[in-house]
Amino acid sequence: MRIQVNGCWREVPSAALAAALGDLGYGDAVVTTAVNGEFVASEARARTLLAEGDRLEVLAPMQGG
Amino acid sequence: MLELYDTALTSRLLLGSARYPSPAVLTAAVRAARAQVVTVSLRRESAGERAGQGFWSLVRELGVRVLPNTAGCHSVKEAVTTAHMAREVFATPWIKLEVIGEDDTLQPDVFGLTEAARILCAEGFQVFPYTTEDLVVAERLLEAGCRVLMPWGAPIGSGRGLNNLYGLRALRAHFPGVPLIIDAGLGVPSHAAQALELGFDAVLINTAVAQAKDPVQMAAAFAQAVEAGAAACAAGPIEARDLASPSTPVIGTAFRG
Numbered sequence: 669m670r671i672q673v674n675g676c677w678r679e680v681p682s683a684a685l686a687a688a689l690g691d692l693g694y695g696d697a698v699v700t701t702a703v704n705g706e707f708v709a710s711e712a713r714a715r716t717l718l719a720e721g722d723r724l725e726v727l728a729p730m731q732g733g
Numbered sequence: 734m735l736e737l738y739d740t741a742l743t744s745r746l747l748l749g750s751a752r753y754p755s756p757a758v759l760t761a762a763v764r765a766a767r768a769q770v771v772t773v774s775l776r777r778e779s780a781g782e783r784a785g786q787g788f789w790s791l792v793r794e795l796g797v798r799v800l801p802n803t804a805g806c807h808s809v810k811e812a813v814t815t816a817h818m819a820r821e822v823f824a825t826p827w828i829k830l831e832v833i834g835e836d837d838t839l840q841p842d843v844f845g846l847t848e849a850a851r852i853l854c855a856e857g858f859q860v861f862p863y864t865t866e867d868l869v870v871a872e873r874l875l876e877a878g879c880r881v882l883m884p885w886g887a888p889i890g891s892g893r894g895l896n897n898l899y900g901l902r903a904l905r906a907h908f909p910g911v912p913l914i915i916d917a918g919l920g921v922p923s924h925a926a927q928a929l930e931l932g933f934d935a936v937l938i939n940t941a942v943a944q945a946k947d948p949v950q951m952a953a954a955f956a957q958a959v960e961a962g963a964a965a966c967a968a969g970p971i972e973a974r975d976l977a978s979p980s981t982p983v984i985g986t987a988f989r990g
């Protein structure tokens with residue numbers, strides 16, 4: 669299944685968001701996610717299913733003013 | 734003592750964490766500023782680089798309270814979603830709410846800001862809105878549930894100081910009990926001292942420290958200026974006047990009469 673991850677097209681084997689994050693190499697990283705512009709809390713990742721063409725945002729802490 | 738959403742702070746200097754030459758300089762600057770609150774943000778994380786993980790470790794080691802922002806958001810929807818994401822990652826109800834309305838000045842879209850503030854306050858966020866000195870907007874933000882306001886001094890990163898002194902004085906006078914933090918646009922410590930002398934409760938500095946030739950020394954200078962400004966405000970400055978008033982007593986002056 670092809671989805672957009674942080675703006676780039678990627679192939680992911682898993683449909684569940686939690687598993688897809690593992691596929692993409694995020695593993696145990698401290699990240700927060702949104703699918704198609706909607707926040708998906710970490711506890712909802714296992715039951716959130718991705719679909720072809722979905723836009724996934726994976727964000728992490730960064731410097732800010 | 735400064736109180737922001739029931740959190741008591743001894744430092745009136747909040748520091749941004751962006752644009753430092755290195756993580757080590759950021760750490761040293763936070764220490765030199767004696768800052769207790771540091772602003773942070775969220776950005777796309779690359780699974781390969783994992784830059785955010787290292788930064789987050791560094792911030793946790795600083796032992797400061799973090800104030801996540803919604804920098805870069807141009808719509809209510811983006812800002813609200815970013816706030817939700819920030820609350821999860823940073824585990825704080827605090828959010829510095831930015832809804833940018835215009836790219837040349839990065840000035841707030843005050844209409845979107847008030848709408849986003851209303852949504853987030855209702856959801857239990859403790860919102861620090863980045864706003865202008867507009868009194869009516871300030872009133873709307875307080876009605877929305879904000880208990881702290883962050884008016885700009887000048888456009889972000891401009892270093893111009895307090896651009897609209899009259900407007901900022903009016904804001905301070907109109908809301909005597911509301912914590913007001915000057916956010917953005919300050920360039921040198923005297924700008925920060927001036928803000929505190931006028932009765933503002935605190936300042937948030939980023940570019941002026943991070944982009945200084947010596948950020949650590951500049952952080953220390955801002956800390957001194959903020960302390961001086963706060964002490965001066967507490968001491969009750971004299972009113973400025975147009976004409977001279979002799980400081981040496983005139984009674985008994987020699988050679989007169």
